[in-house]
Amino acid sequence: MNRIKTLLLLTLSLFFITSGAFAQGNGKIVGKIIDQKTSETLIGATVGIEGSQRGAATNVDGSYVLTDVKPGRYTLVIKYIGYQTKSISDVEVKAGAATSLDISLSAATSTTLKEVVVKATYRQASVAALYAVQKNSASISDGISSELIKRSPDRSTSDVLKRVSGTTIQDNKFVVVRGLSDRYNTASLDGSPLPSTEPNRKAFSFDIVPASLIENIIISKTATPDIQGDFAGGNVQIITKDIPDQNFVSVGVGVGYNSQSTFKDFQSGFRATSDYFGFDDGTRKLVSNFPTTSQIVNKQLSTTQTIQSIRSLNNDFNIYKSTALPSQNYQFTIGNVQELGANKNRLGTTVALTYRNSQTIIPDLVQQFDNYNYSNTQYKFSTNVGALANLAYSFGKNKITLKNLYNRVFDDQFTYRTGSNSSNGSYDNRFYANDLLEKSLFKTTLEGEHALGAKSSKLKWNLGYSNIINDQPDQRKTNYRQSAAGEPFYAQVTNLSKENARVFSHLNENIYSGKVDFNLPVNLFKQSTLKLGVNSQYRDRKFDARFIGLVINTNNPDYDINTILQRPIQTIFGPNLVNTGLYSLDEISNPTDRYNANSLTNAGYAMLDSKFSEKIRVVYGLRVEKFNLKLRTEEVAVQQPRAELDNTDFLPSVNFTYSLTQKANFRASYYRTVARPEFRELAPFAYYDYELLATLQGEPDLKRSLIDNADLRYEFYPSAGQILSFSVFYKKFQNAIEPKIEDQNSSTTISYFNSKSAYVYGFEMEARKTLDFINGGSFFKTTTAYANLSINKSKVTNPNDGVVRLEKDRALVGQSPYVINAGLQHTEFDNKLSVNVLFNRLGKRIFYAGGERFSSVYEQPRNVLDCQIGYKVLKSKGEIKLSATDVLNPKYNFIYELDGKPYIPSGSGYIFKSYRTGSSYALSFNYTF
Template sequence: MFIYNAGYAQNTGKITGKITDQKSGESLIGATVLVQLNSKGASANVDGEYILTLPAGTYTLMVKYVGYQNKLISDVKVAAGKVTNLNVVLAESKSQTLNEVTIRATFKQESVNSLYAAQKNNAAVTDGITAETIKRSPDKSASEVLRRVSGATIQDNKFVVVRGLSDRYNNAMLDGTSLPSTEPNRKAFSFDIVPANLIDNIIINKTATPNLPGDFAGGAVQIVTKDIPDENFISINAGLGYNTNTTFKDFQSGYRNLSDYFGFDNGSRKLPSNFPSTATLTSTNGLSNQQSIAPLKSLNSNFNVYHLTAAPNQNYQLSAGLVKDIGKNGNRFGAIFALTYRNSLQTIQNGTIDYNVYQYNDTKYKFSTSVGALANFAYSYGKNRITFKNIYNRTFDDLYLYRTGYNESTSFPDNHFTAFDLVEKGLYKGTLQGDHGLAGNSKLTWVGSFSNFTNNQPDQRKTNYALKGNVYSADNGSVGKQNARYFADLNENIISGQADYSLPVNFFKQKATFKLGAASQYRDRSFTPRFIGPYINSSDPEALATSDLPLNQIFSKSVIDKGYYKLTEITSLKDAYTANTLTNAGYAMLDNKFGDKTRLVWGLRVEKFDLHLNDRDATTTETRLNDLNFLPSANFTYNITPKSNFRLSYSRTVARPELRELSETGYFDFELLATVIGSKTLKSTQIQNFDIRYELYPSAGQIISISGFYKNFNNAIEQTIDDQVSTPIISYFNVQRANNLGVEFELRKTLDFISPSLKNTTFYTNLALISSKVIDDNKSKLPNGSRPMVGQAPYVINMGLLQTAFNNKLSANVLYNRVGKRIFAAGIQYPSVYENPRDVLDVQLAYKVFKNKGEFKLNASDLLNQNTLFYYKESVATYSLAQGSILNRYKTGSTFTLSYSYTF
């Protein structure tokens, strides 16, 4: 198929693009594109898209639509075997007479006009990036692309933070429907699983419109993947990476299976299906020592620590696209496929924990594998389009931690702690969508989606040795959450559906668009953890002496056979839970134009949210949330000049607690030495949002803007840290109110105003200064009465410099990011934990070869390699913590990646 089309393309090329309204950006369904001096023509489909297949040459096109001025575009060049992209914007006819008015433009002029229109026509305050811009960057994934969007920062190379607000205040959407969280304990999506070259566009809405889900305050991140490619292609990419902490150095880990390299445990870590139940192990007498032998031997007994030389990081991607024209009516079928593979090793040495009674040094070794697949199909016929989009990703993170140091609260303070911790995550999302152009340029869109998310921890093993006399002895005389084997399975399904209808209407003698829609989402989750472990249940001196054995022998089958151990379980009835939510929503909105310069998009969204959560404790009541939210919004735009806008916006939104935050299950986080526990009493947060913005577009693709925003939170959910049982507890509670006031500045500008020689040099920056305040009259929850919001940074700085040369064959990109000091967990009687600012500097070089079909890329990430630091800031009379005591401090190293891609 590809060979045949390549031969055919030697004599012909294609012109494709989208036809939209100059003021609203709405697709003009059925608009026609005609070739002058030729009868060849095409009509725009339901998305306003058209395609023309023509012999190589230079053409003049006439674009027409009823009620709009005709546009004659000259100098449109078609190259053999190539695709020419030409987006067109049409202006409404100002005359009611039958005389046609024709506007003349060249190909270059119209390309600039369409880019201006796309930048200015968003109804809400938005920032985004298109496929054309992504092509000119060396980014591999959506997370890397998002770093270039104003107001967005990336944490851990995968999680997005908008306007400095924490995870819970952001929403992630893929192909029109909300994404499940990829993290079990927080509302966050790992954006690194979406390949950059398959993204059509990314938009971050910073203000709400009624057709968007109402659960965000920072931003709603919308990713749209490609469906029908412009042309057939096959693309391969391969890369190797070097980390200064890890590569070619000693690397330690637990046992490794071949399947681990493909993201799947082979079952050797899994709890056997015939393993004794929780009820059996927690019964009055439980199992005897002899009865414990068989189930203990069924568990994996390999506690060896293996040494190897760390290989370079690897990443590979194979993607392919197919497009076929069907018949002579412009019908098209398209498909895009992608496979991705990544494997990396990371060593973190000299990690520090130094607070209260703890003085520890950590060394961590993480083996990570990620595999992903994408398959999108689309069929466009007449004024209709049907798409079926699928994405799957699986991550495998296996951590080995070795900790040495002191816990002065114990009788034997000198400790050597070991943890083996594997986390497997899987995400599938399938979306079926139909877009239908109806009479009178009305449009109906329907979407159905299914998502499945799994997060499993098979056989997390934690063991501590304490110095007793002259020997380090294992703490195997009891079982606790710091000294046990942990198995957990989380499974979540999400089914959602949505229908939207838009209808052009006349309002105050002006064209307007009326939209209404309804959506429903059902979410179902089950979480089943088990804390199990053996302990010495004998006074026999030989049995007690087993604690002096090394780690790789203490739980061996030969020791278990002696019958010294008793198997027990410490799982609480509150640890496991099942939960489901049902969200039903409806909206109505009107997109009004008043004259040539003024636009108002306003309406109301109503969301009904029901949540049910149950644990296994019969003495506790069901956790329920039952909210009815009325969410009005209004976005006002005034076109001061053809190159500038003034915007005002108001919206009401909501932030709901995550399921894990409502569950009272206690999870011990050994990396933070803290227990994480939820609260059944959490309420949803109600948020009032106000925005003002001035934006100027000096040239196409360039912007200067300044924005102000104010947000008022009622019942804001805050993460707290406290210490009442000698182990810090991280939990959640609602504060009465909070507010957030900020100013945002964005600049993206070529530097040719300094010198014509800098026309290929682009400077871009976005800066945000934010002041937040939490207020609560309940002094037991907020001892000082007020403080900054948890997770809210006081400032965010993103800066970059992009240089292209040799007709865009060479590009160099320098990126700088800094996020201000912010609270990680707020103290009540305990001091608050802050995350320290760090300077992050990335450099990316790319060079295209073989007629731009091949490309070498060199990425240098986190060149400064500054400490990631979480520390206690304030002193509290109740505790003797010194200011600056360290909860966690570490360096991840700088990473250098060289990759090569080629497109056939």
């Protein structure tokens, strides 16, 4: 809570900083100056207005600003030592607005005897700069900007990522790049790494970060030495907004309708007012003086103490009925930029608050496999609150930024399950589960960028702190069982197991990071830049879980136990029974249910970015990473850590680019990366997942994976903002980390193993083009079609551990054989009207790996169609958006398959689960003052 208060105080402080007058009389011109061949920003370039004394110099990140410019059309003159002067005409400035113009400069040739002035119009200059950025990336990467995000119905980062070539999203929040599951991808926010947000898997939940707060997202699919080496699929880099181009206040409000949820009957457990703000009010959590595990297990509590302890729990098992309300979202953003002092230093602030709430229903989730024939209804109440407070100060050739982000996700799910389970006889069941999950991310990053010396050397440093909290304050599961038709249903509270225990778990992780990068232009080949850097990251995690439950005393002669066991869920744990002492307090205790883990990663790298000629560019170097990890549980007999890793990895990489023409590149790359086990994959903690009907457990003996990667790519840019590219890639894994399934018994256990080898290879194609080649009319000129296709193939060999599995080898878990994204974008009425139609489909992929009795579970393909219509009103300061997501609403189908056919063991079904989420429609209005 102290961190939350700190961020709120900072937010309020920045709000008052930004509350100055918003001048409306004159305008400004802002942008960046970059090298046309490398896209490196040019520090100290001068930008002037022709015919006047007005001018400005670019700062450390290549940015310039010309302020207090009267409305009109101007010609800009840009000069920089060693580069051709550029004159740009037809630059229009409007009152109270910022005209954005990024400019690329060409290096002067050695034979130039006098100044050469390159002339261009405003549009030509903008197009040339965009070309340069697209063509000159050092590695193979794909990205998406804030402008494209605004034109889609996406609300969170996870929604945005599924638009990127070769990228899909699993469970609406976990990223899959090039068919590789989330555990093989890494993420960073504002330059520092993001941790896993999940207690039971290695994954970052991208639904935490609202899309409206993003400046851009870049996914690097190949490595350069300055990128952290712990990835194989992609490195996702998220940048939030800092210095705005102009002062603004933006307010947004939206409501949404879901076809199978909104205005339908909604059921839930206990609900507090604070739930609507994303915080549990504390009544679900264990009180501070609750008995210890030792006291409960060793029966050290008196009858009075037991009754008091049970009464301290939240025993409200009522099922509350209401009507599901429309989803709602609100956002408030304020931006301000001020010029200070005679040198016109820039102070910029961006402050944002976001809020989302939804109530969704999955009415018929079917599970028909093994001995189960279940039908589930799930009701989820979700709240997401977020705050961003970014401050940046640019002075001379220096820039300091402080970026802060807090986000909280509150998911409260109630599940009602009916159906039969014949694993130990033939029983019908009525199962109730209340499952609250609270996730929060607090992240602060302090970054500095400084130009040094006459050669425009650059020093960049970064200090980061992150805190991840993942709480399950009271997961409650209760089952009623009927032994035969016509018989009553009896509550299963005569003993305690993980299937019916109440889970109280808490995960807290702190991450400290820092890095320093130094860029130095050197006289090597035609043009070279030497880049050196070091970075360090320390992670510290504490996790504990308690499995507590109430067990009825079946030997008490004073009560008719059978009659009591028939009580409904609302009264089975009522105070009239608790106060009699009929229930005892029990706990399932295992020393592996609590663990502490820490890791330290130290890295250093050296790389050269060399232009060997006008056409050939090579980025090459070496990264060295030293990794130490220790994980300890509370087992007294184990003196050494249960898991320990100590590795030093040498990670070379080379990225070759050949400019075939001014509009085309050929790229080739080789690089080595690693994939290290996550804390949870190593921790021997066993967690029963009632939705999977399986137990998840870590493997302390896991090793880290080494991956050799190779890529080839051809890319063609027919015009700015348009692309046609073809890529092939290959990855070979040594000690790939994969899930291992033990399903010999009635209860399935999922653990992990290192395969001896695995590989994945694939092909990617991306195209983005306006349709003016069909017809020169205005309609086709403002219509853009895009598509990306990814085709992948992978293979991993199951472990040779004495278990005869149905599948000797299989595809990597989460790997899709193909991914298709396509869309059409159209604008009309001078960009006031925008229409965007998006389509996504991915091939069937393994969701759940097979074992001895069952083959792998495959998530089946489904067609996803989204669209959005936007119209700007009120002099384009306001915008109305109508969005529709998952319009076709096909089923999610997860089916056991063997050799491409449904696998049906004797007496079993093959549907692991099947459900629909419904189509969603949203209406929103945004206004910028």
